[in-house]
Each structure stands twice: as C-alpha cells, then as structure tokens.
Amino acid sequence: MPKKGMMVVVQKGKITMTITIGLVCFVLVYIMFIQFRVIEKTDIAEIEDLREAELTEKLADWKTKCEELEKQIKEKEEKIDEYKKSAETNEEASELLEKELKQSRMLLGVTKVTGDGIIITLEDNEEHEITATLLIELINELKLAGADAISINGERVVNVTDIVEITSGDIIMNSGKNINSPFEIKVIGDQTYLDSALNVKNSGFADKYSKIGYKIKIEKVKDLEIPKYNGKMELKYIK
Amino acid sequence: MVLFSIILGCIIGAILGSKAPIIPYTYSGYLAISIVAALDTVFGGIRSTLEGKFDLKVFVSGFFGNAILSILLTYLGEKLNVDIYLAAIVVFVGRMFTNLSIIRMHYLNKFTKKKEVAKNSK
Numbered sequence: 001m002p003k004k005g006m007m008v009v010v011q012k013g014k015i016t017m018t019i020t021i022g023l024v025c026f027v028l029v030y031i032m033f034i035q036f037r038v039i040e041k042t043d044i045a046e047i048e049d050l051r052e053a054e055l056t057e058k059l060a061d062w063k064t065k066c067e068e069l070e071k072q073i074k075e076k077e078e079k080i081d082e083y084k085k086s087a088e089t090n091e092e093a094s095e096l097l098e099k100e101l102k103q104s105r106m107l108l109g110v111t112k113v114t115g116d117g118i119i120i121t122l123e124d125n126e127e128h129e130i131t132a133t134l135l136i137e138l139i140n141e142l143k144l145a146g147a148d149a150i151s152i153n154g155e156r157v158v159n160v161t162d163i164v165e166i167t168s169g170d171i172i173m174n175s176g177k178n179i180n181s182p183f184e185i186k187v188i189g190d191q192t193y194l195d196s197a198l199n200v201k202n203s204g205f206a207d208k209y210s211k212i213g214y215k216i217k218i219e220k221v222k223d224l225e226i227p228k229y230n231g232k233m234e235l236k237y238i239k
Numbered sequence: 240m241v242l243f244s245i246i247l248g249c250i251i252g253a254i255l256g257s258k259a260p261i262i263p264y265t266y267s268g269y270l271a272i273s274i275v276a277a278l279d280t281v282f283g284g285i286r287s288t289l290e291g292k293f294d295l296k297v298f299v300s301g302f303f304g305n306a307i308l309s310i311l312l313t314y315l316g317e318k319l320n321v322d323i324y325l326a327a328i329v330v331f332v333g334r335m336f337t338n339l340s341i342i343r344m345h346y347l348n349k350f351t352k353k354k355e356v357a358k359n360s361k
Contacts, residue, residue, distance in 0.1 A: 017295050018244040024302055025248030026255075028277050033256025035274060038267045052265060052317070 106149070109158035109229040113149050117188035117224040118195060120206075121217040124181040128214050132165035138185065139163075141205050145197035147189040149226045153179045156229040174231050191220045272313050272324050273306035279331040280305050282338040289345045305331075 105111045120138070122130050139157055142150055150157040155174050163173045171179050187194055195218060198206040210216045262270065280301040287293045309327045316323030 013295075014240065018241050020295055020299055021241055022244030022248035024277075024281070024299065025245045026252040028274070028281065028302075029249045029252030030256040030259070031270060031277070032274055033253055034259050034262065035267060035270045037257065037259075038261050038264060038270070041261055042264045042267070052268070053320075055265070 108233070109149065109156045110233070112225065112228045113188060114223055114225045115148065115188040116191055116220075116222050117147075117149075117186065117226075118191055119219050119221050119224070120185040120187065120198070121219075122181070122183040122185070123215045123217075125213070125215050128212070129168070130171075130181055130183060130214075132163045132171045134209070135163050135171070135183065135185075138205050141197065142185075142187050142189070142194065145189065145194045147187045147194065149188045151186045151226045153184055154227055155179065156227055158229045158233070160231075160233060161229075174229070186221075186224055186226050188224055188226055195220065268324065269310045269313055272309045272327055275328055275331045276305035276309040277302055279335050279338075282335050282342070286338045286341050286345075289342060 102111075106113050122134075122138075124130055135152065139150055139152075152163075152173060155161075155177050157173075161174055163171065165171050173179055196204075198204045198218060201207055206216045206218060280298065283301065284293060284298045287298075309324070309331070312327055313324040
C-alpha cells in the first residue's frame with residue numbers, strides 16, 4: 001500500500017497525465033482530419049503522375065511566365081499612353097488638314113457653296129446678243145472684283161471652265177453644256193464691292209454695256225447657293 | 240478518467256479538424272509522415288502501459304519529437320532527392336505492427352489465464 005503523500009503525488013500525476021493524453025489525442029485527430037480533407041479535396045488523379053519536384057518546377061515556370069507577361073502588359077500600356085498622346089497631336093494636325101482640304105475643295109469648285117452675293121441677269125434683246133466673249137469679260141471682271149465662286153445658269157465656273165461660242169447664239173461651257181439666254185450669273189463675294197466694280201463709270205461691265213443697250217440686271221441676294229462642278233477634273237500631262 | 244479524456248480529445252480534434260483550413264497539397268506529405276510517427280508513438284504508449292512501464296515524459300517527447308523529426312527527415316530527403324520518408328514509414332509501421340502484436344499477445348495471455356484460473360477454481 002502506498003503512503004498518503006505518495007497518493008497525492010500519484011493523483012496529481014494522474015491529472016496531468018489525463019490532460020496530456022487528451023491533448024495528444026486532440027492533436028493527433030486534428031492533424032489526421034486536416035490530412036483527410038486535404039487528400040479529399042485535391043484532384044489526385046491529375047497530380048498523382050507528377051512528382052512534387054516536377055510540380056514545383058512547373059509552378060516556378062508559370063510564375064516566371066506570369067511575371068514576364070505582367071512586364072509585357074506594363075510595356076504595352078506605356079505604348080498605348082504614348083500612342084494616345086501622339087494621337088492627340090495628330091488630331092490637331094488632321095483638323096488643320098481637314099480645314100485646308102475643305103477650303104481647297106471650295107476653291108476648286110467640287111463642293112456646293114453658299115454665301116452672300118449678287119445675281120447678274122443678262123438677256124438677249126433685238127439689238128444685241130450676248131456672246132461668249134462678253135461672258136468671259138464679265139467673269140474676268142468678277143474675278144478681279146474678288147468673287148469667291150461664280151456660276152452661269154447653274155454651271156459652276158472653275159479653273160478648267162471653257163466658254164465657247166460654236167455658232168452665233170449657241171454657247172457651250174464646261175465642255176459641252178449648252179447655255180442660253182437669259183443668263184443668270186450667280187456670284188458669291190463682297191456684295192458692295194462687286195456691285196461697285198461692275199458699275200464703275202465707262203469701264204465697269206454693267207455701266208459700259210447697259211449704255212450701249214444691253215439688258216443687265218444686278219440684284220443683291222443673301223445666302224446664295226452655288227452648285228458644285230459636275231464634270232471631270234484630272235491631270236493628264238503634269239508630271 | 241484517462242479514457243474519458245482520450246474520447247473527449249478525439250471528438251474535439253475531429254470537430255475542429257474538419258473545420259480547419261486546408262493546407263497546400265505540397266505539405267500534405269509532411270503531415271502524413273508526422274501522423275504515422277505520432278500513431279507509432281501512441282501504440283508504443285499503449286504497449287508500455289500494458290507492460291507497466293508507461294512514462295508520460297517519454298510518451299509526449301516521443302510523440303512530438305518523432306513527428307517533428309520525421310518531417311525534418313522528409314524535408315532533407317526532398318532536398319537530397321532521396322525518398323527518406325519511405326524509410327521512416329517502414330520503421331514506424333514496422334514498429335507499429337510489433338507493438339500491436341505485443342498488445343494482442345498481452346490480451347490473449349490475460350484471456351487464457353483467466354480461463355485457466357476459472358478451470359482451476361472449478
């Protein structure tokens with residue numbers, strides 16, 4: 001039989017032992033269950049064939065690839081930024097170009113234009129017939145007076161325009177379009193300037209010819225519309 | 240008392256273990272080897288209890304020591320490209336069988352002795 005003091009020691013030892021063994025069991029089962037779940041959740045069929053080293057190698061491979069791709073993305077983004085910047089400047093340039101193009105087209109006569117101007121009406125009468133030379137003289141004078149755009153009976157006068165009299169009283173312009181009296185000449189330009197230029201005493205077109213007996217009418221019109229040139233415009237010999 | 244604490248420990252461990260976060264598959268090998276080492280120590284403990292030589296210090300140090308040592312050895316094997324964990328498993332499982340057989344013998348002996356005592360008393 002153990003003595004009383006020994007009994008207390010044994011009792012104390014028993015309690016620590018109980019707790020310790022309980023703890024040990026807890027740890028063991030805890031770890032085991034974690035392992036069970038790890039194995040359960042892992043797609044073993046896929047991984048089983050590969051050794052761990054291979055897997056780590058693969059992982060490292062993918063990681064470097066990922067890093068590389070990230071670097072590439074960064075580079076591309078920088079490039080995009082650059083392009084965006086240059087695109088902005090390009091836009092300005094292209095706007096300017098477009099403006100210039102628009103102006104050039106208007107000057108060339110391949111677009112319909114509107115603006116304030118005057119309409120001159122010439123009509124044949126018993127005494128005088130309007131000739132091509134007369135029309136050319138008029139157009140010349142209008143150009144001198146700063147006309148932006150001119151049309152005769154709806155035909156735009158451009159730099160390749162020809163006005164020719166085939167037989168008396170039969171005038172063609174713009175390579176074959178017949179025009180007949182009454183001639184309605186639309187001009188866009190400074191209204192007062194044009195008007196006064198035509199009416200200069202003795203040398204202005206209107207003044208000079210109306211004195212002789214031509215029938216000339218000039219009226220100022222707002223928002224005059226002049227159609228575009230319809231014919232072909234091409235360079236054949238200029239190199 | 241001890242039995243009760245064992246059961247309680249197992250139940251709590253099972254509950255918490257089934258809710259614990261999953262570790263990566265790479266480390267599950269280490270976990271497995273440590274479980275085998277711990278199980279070996281547990282059977283060793285049961286055997287020594289039956290033989291009346293049970294020592295708590297030896298048991299606890301063996302439990303954790305073996306587990307940690309086996310993990311370290313497995314890690315070393317990984318680095319050396321040698322499957323050291325196989326050797327550890329052979330040793331641990333071999334010892335487990337030895338211990339189990341000793342436990343079985345012990346109970347068999349007890350059983351036969353009881354029978355003999357019963358015969359003799361008749």
